[in-house]
Amino acid sequence: MKPDNIMNPVGPGEDELVPSRYAVRIGDIEVLVISDGVLPLPTQTMSTNVDPAEREAWFKDMFLGPDAFDWALNVLLVQSGDQTILVDAGLGGQFSGFPRAGQSLRRLEAAGVDLGSVTDIVLTHMHMDHVGGLLGDDVKSRLRPDLRIHVAAAEVDFWDSPDFSHTDMPAPVPDVLRSTAKQFLDQYHNKLQTFENEHEVAPGVVARRTGGHTPGHSLVTVTSGGERLTFAGDILFPVAFDHPEWHNGFEHDPEESVRVRVRFLQEAAASGELVVATHMPFPSVGRVALNGDRFRWVASFWDY
Template identity: 60%
Template structure:
């Protein structure tokens, strides 16, 4: 199969009055009852396709990618964060990868895109970190970001996650060689910068009215998802629990999962939950804007993206 042509740099243009230099704004809003949710793209992470399916054969993996007209060796992982307005609270969910990673030069754009959208970082009252991998805490580690945040910003992280990163175990993961040291460094930097702002929780925490974080474990021991619910509507930001391949093959293990079997069980539970409730789902690594419904498809699932509201 011939290689698919793809951009090697972010798409940029100087059009209109937007001085960000970006052709598109890379943000998408949806209303959940009385709550406003905005998905924002932090960019793209090019990673080996093998990390999406460490427990299956090359032939099975290649078949999945071939059917989607994608390269067999490298895959562009979307990287998304979210922002939720609940009354007088503004909640940021994850922060992107930040800077300093040459191999992730097409990401690290969340702070720029927040500011381009007119979001003052000082207006953020709460931050939920789904887990402490570098593509979720790295945006907060960028020089100058902490000074722009309010001094009393609350950063909600599961207690199990904080404990895990004191002595992280990579024995069950299958990652590119350069990644584990970078993950350790980013997590340590995050704790160094924000220890005084971190609010730890056990299983669940209400971050704001209608915004709740709950621990799933699996991807990391303290990985959490965020439920946004109001007036009978619901959207769950599932972080790294579900990748695009996970709808067709929820039993395929991801190389970044520290607890693969726990992750698989949690992934299937989340997919069943969304399918049965008819609620919306969004994720860190589903193609932007990543919002859609989940439908049962025999023993697997089907992702039904929302129709864009222009």
């Protein structure tokens, strides 16, 4: 796949009202944000350490809730030189109850991207909404035999015997997360290339372990021509800018997650770099600014 395939994809799927993809150029590197769709979550999941009245007030101010909201899902496609890199793979369509999620691989095809052209996959972590897209029917057979899947060693070790004692998820979720991670490792263990703390996946594309959300959670930075974009994975959520101290029920180490989140927000505000995150509303391209003692999300203007 040549770089201009990302910037100038073919038409959207026939059943799509909008393409659900957005292209950004970072120096010589091309980035495509793909919406994997949305899934419904209880508002409590976004603020497990908060008084219910405070939670309700925040969601009301955001015209969301009061009890549930749609959680965005995004993945990234990066073209660096002759490498085509998929960052996370979305939810997949095999989980019942989420009909509006698991769209990323279909939308890649609608963008004219052959799954067999992907040379590398980087996983920010191994929750079901990040690896599930690799577990659908016939997905593995369409991937390259020499595909490399990059993930932090700490993440692989964690899912050997995962600890959910500090999480606060809806009751069925931990068992599904365990079984999905196991299924992924069973199918793809021979394609894994693990790293400890930092790994250059391709020229200008670096994965760096942050921990917090999961022990091996990682972000991915794209740097070229003096420009930089960071895919923050699950470090950020919409509530994080007003309340980075609020715990997310999916965080395996909530206190460390807060430290990681605040440090990242401070660094992003100082650098002015572009930021994309899994669960920020599509296209999830913007910057972090300081707003007194809080942070502010500044969404990029769409480049038509």
